[in-house]
Amino acid sequence: MFDRIYIEEAVKNHPRTLEILERYDHAERIDCRRYGEVFNPKRQSFRLQKQNPALILAAKHGNRVLPTPPEYGLGADQHYYFSHMLNCLYDCRYCFLQGMYQSANYVLFVNYEDFVNDIKVTLDEDPSKQSFFFSGYDCDSLAMDKVTGFTSVFLPFFAQHKNAWLELRTKSVNISSLLDREPIPNVVTAYSLNPEPVADSLEHRAPPIKARLSALKKLAKTGWKIGLRFDPLIHFENGIEKYSQFIDQVFDSVPPGSIHSVTLGTFRSPKNVFKKMESLYPKEPLFMGNLQLKNGAIGYREAIEQALFSSVEEKILQYISPSKFFPCQ
Amino acid sequence: MKQFVLALHCEAKPIIQHYRMKPCGKHGQAQFFEGETARLAVTGVGSLSSAIATTAMGERFPSNDSTWLNIGICGGEDLAIGEAFIGNKITSGYSRDVFYPQLVGKSPWPGIEIKTLNAPSSVYETNRVFDMEAFGFYTAALTFASSERVQCIKIISDNSDSPTGAHFNKTEISSLIASQIPKIESFLENTEFSEAEYHMRDWANDLLSAAKTRYSLTETERHQLSSRIRQLDALLDLEEGLNLQVLLNSPKKGQFLERLQFKIDQVSPQRVC
Numbered sequence A: 001m002f003d004r005i006y007i008e009e010a011v012k013n014h015p016r017t018l019e020i021l022e023r024y025d026h027a028e029r030i031d032c033r034r035y036g037e038v039f040n041p042k043r044q045s046f047r048l049q050k051q052n053p054a055l056i057l058a059a060k061h062g063n064r065v066l067p068t069p070p071e072y073g074l075g076a077d078q079h080y081y082f083s084h085m086l087n088c089l090y091d092c093r094y095c096f097l098q099g100m101y102q103s104a105n106y107v108l109f110v111n112y113e114d115f116v117n118d119i120k121v122t123l124d125e126d127p128s129k130q131s132f133f134f135s136g137y138d139c140d141s142l143a144m145d146k147v148t149g150f151t152s153v154f155l156p157f158f159a160q161h162k163n164a165w166l167e168l169r170t171k172s173v174n175i176s177s178l179l180d181r182e183p184i185p186n187v188v189t190a191y192s193l194n195p196e197p198v199a200d201s202l203e204h205r206a207p208p209i210k211a212r213l214s215a216l217k218k219l220a221k222t223g224w225k226i227g228l229r230f231d232p233l234i235h236f237e238n239g240i241e242k243y244s245q246f247i248d249q250v251f252d253s254v255p256p257g258s259i260h261s262v263t264l265g266t267f268r269s270p271k272n273v274f275k276k277m278e279s280l281y282p283k284e285p286l287f288m289g290n291l292q293l294k295n296g297a298i299g300y301r302e303a304i305e306q307a308l309f310s311s312v313e314e315k316i317l318q319y320i321s322p323s324k325f326f327p328c329q
Numbered sequence B: 001m002k003q004f005v006l007a008l009h010c011e012a013k014p015i016i017q018h019y020r021m022k023p024c025g026k027h028g029q030a031q032f033f034e035g036e037t038a039r040l041a042v043t044g045v046g047s048l049s050s051a052i053a054t055t056a057m058g059e060r061f062p063s064n065d066s067t068w069l070n071i072g073i074c075g076g077e078d079l080a081i082g083e084a085f086i087g088n089k090i091t092s093g094y095s096r097d098v099f100y101p102q103l104v105g106k107s108p109w110p111g112i113e114i115k116t117l118n119a120p121s122s123v124y125e126t127n128r129v130f131d132m133e134a135f136g137f138y139t140a141a142l143t144f145a146s147s148e149r150v151q152c153i154k155i156i157s158d159n160s161d162s163p164t165g166a167h168f169n170k171t172e173i174s175s176l177i178a179s180q181i182p183k184i185e186s187f188l189e190n191t192e193f194s195e196a197e198y199h200m201r202d203w204a205n206d207l208l209s210a211a212k213t214r215y216s217l218t219e220t221e222r223h224q225l226s227s228r229i230r231q232l233d234a235l236l237d238l239e240e241g242l243n244l245q246v247l248l249n250s251p252k253k254g255q256f257l258e259r260l261q262f263k264i265d266q267v268s269p270q271r272v273c
């Protein structure tokens, strides 16, 4: 899977590092002082590297658990995110990661215990509060689970902390680590979903929509809570009609009782990130037309965004109660 | 284009012959050679000479899709003479900077750290090879290409059993390099290095020139014009593109630019999926 694995000095003897190195014993090992030496230099091509990314094993020092912007809440008292990994197995054309980082190599922060400890400290600050923790902000939460063993550490922790919620944001159908254990009531597996034409043309290397819906169904059937994430909404020809049919298809697949929450988000990107994405794929129609710059971010023109957003919103609310719906516009 | 950078003429000779290169100029002590698909610099020994010649080559022959290869001999403690490596880490005996060349595809050579020294050494270190150019070459070549397109390939010419200078003559060095040419060829061919360079089709170039002639445009408007025509070139097929000529009937430049944008807005949602 990896031709090269970079190992940060600080984690060269970490048990998780040793375990990964043992599993990928054919990969070339390269030592580095800090992961930034490999990941951050400017003269790198994200697009070329995406063809054959290397793995970088590192430690995350500080800023491990951060509050989300207020508009990204799911109804808990406090919301946080954390990233045990940078970069993703998949290659969605709208993904901000390609505009964020110089490198497409995967960085895995192996010091999970420090993340867990920081989450615990956050919870202990006020145990009466319900807190939500989003994983999968800078990566897909489950896609690389077989490599990272992420769920094997974080799920048991959340199982023991009932005032903490975990969202696993994913497009992956790699769900055996969930199916193999009892469902945890405060863990939500949240699937990013878009109609088939969008998924086929923009969500490169991600599992097809049918496979995602089938994974979602299996999880629901075994008692796991499901999140539906219609995010980002993409404007395309007959999009309103296609989204409407798609919402029917999704809600037909998931028993309403297993749905924890549904979110809806628009396509939006900070201007500099958008410029970089555009330069990586100068022929990508997604980056052309009907866009505007507003408050430093590029998004669809208001009329287009509003028409799409409100029609999908209306459709979703035919299936679920407003208390489970979290629009983000 | 392949851009080879080598220190010595005897190292360069088999590559010059393979790519049928002819001399094409000098810069200080550096000599340049050129063939149809490859260029080469013979830089002279040392990191600084390599950096100077690499910079001169990059400036003299600008290109944004070249792959740069520094090839040469090196010393490695217990590594067999004739064995070749690709640098996965480039360090030096005189700087804290470190480079990590990135691979796009598979490499036919194992990777190793290349440490560049200012003078030949008969003291070796485990897990790294010593050379005298890679660090200077790498520093300079990164100005012209991204890290995936700048690679160093080194062939062991001395080790602790046969220390530096003890045995090699020019012919032997040439044949060490020559033995790697098939792998170098396949590395360059099999690795997908062709990052899309943007070439517009004829109709788009014609429309661009006609619009520039017809309207008096400010710098910003010229920029808008090029960017909109480039987008339309990506979105439209030939016939649709040719039909855009009629937009040149717009009496005002603002109107012309607006109509281009209108077309983009109209077509892009059809092409997204």
Ligand code: SF4
Binding pocket: A088, A089, A090, A091, A092, A094, A095, A096, A097, A138, A139, A140, A170, A171, A206
């Ligand atoms: S799955 Fe998510 S993180 Fe991965 S590329 Fe797609 S949008 Fe980005």
